[in-house]
Amino acid sequence: MPKWKLTTEFTFDSAHYIKDYDGPCGRMHGHTYKVHIEATSSQLHSSEYCPHSVMVADFKTLRWAKQDVTKGGLDHCILNEVLPPEYETTAEMIAKYIYDQTKKQVPVGVQLKVRVSETPNSWVEYED
Numbered sequence: 001m002p003k004w005k006l007t008t009e010f011t012f013d014s015a016h017y018i019k020d021y022d023g024p025c026g027r028m029h030g031h032t033y034k035v036h037i038e039a040t041s042s043q044l045h046s047s048e049y050c051p052h053s054v055m056v057a058d059f060k061t062l063r064w065a066k067q068d069v070t071k072g073g074l075d076h077c078i079l080n081e082v083l084p085p086e087y088e089t090t091a092e093m094i095a096k097y098i099y100d101q102t103k104k105q106v107p108v109g110v111q112l113k114v115r116v117s118e119t120p121n122s123w124v125e126y127e128d
């Protein structure tokens with residue numbers, strides 16, 4: 001079966017704190033979050049912006065979180081105020097949040113993997 005894997009990477013800058021964390025992560029601070037998304041599909045699709053079945057998913061759709069918070073993204077916000085309360089603001093749960101929100105917007109059958117890093121040398125990956 002043919003398979004396409006689309007990869008995109010972007011960053012956003014935001015503040016957060018880990019609730020009840022006994023240490024510096026419990027105080028509000030900021031990160032340049034780096035997000036790496038892989039979208040895999042065995043068929044191509046049209047998108048909101050293109051009527052022809054020529055893409056796994058639209059890059060514009062995959063990169064929604066890069067937008068300013070006032071435009072629906074996660075840039076320049078306090079993540080604790082933007083993420084629903086069931087998501088703590090650990091990299092693990094930010095990855096799940098981005099996965100869940102992206103999954104709703106991509107065509108059925110597109111597999112996603114979302115990687116989030118807060119620092120250059122550690123990251124977490126989430127897929128379902």
Ligand SMILES: [Zn+2]
Pocket residue numbers: 016025029030031118
């Ligand atoms: Zn942090």
